[in-house]
Amino acid sequence: MEWVSQCHQYLPNAFYNPGASPSLAGAKAKLRLGSASNNKVDGDAPAVSDNGNYIVDLYFERPLKDVQAAALELDQTIGVVEHGFFVGMASVVIVAGKQGVFVEDKEKPKYACIKTKSWLKWSC
DSSP: OEEOGGGTTTHHHHTSOTTTOGGGTTOEEEEOBSOTTSSSOOOSSBOBOTTSOEEEEEEOSSOOSOHHHHHHHHHTSTTEEEOSOOTTTOSEEEEEETTEEEEEESSSOSSOSEEOSSTTOEEO
């Protein structure tokens, strides 16, 4: 997400109050260092967007239960300029990860339930 650089001191505490942002509980925010174009630390200075804001990566321990609520909570968080939850904007999503790639279609969802032990097995 993009974070106003003048608010970077607030970042360590922004997501550690589960009552303030219940949908984001357990999220770990980390200031990206180096290039803004990749997720690897390749420098000592904060990664900066084209608008001069810091890039902050959020890490989640488990899948979000309510992405729409999480997006709203990020929108209401002081310092957040933009985030990568494009809720309601796409009809198809391609998800890639260590376990593989899958396509989720809004009209015919296959993987809208919670992931179980195996990547391709889901339970509702």
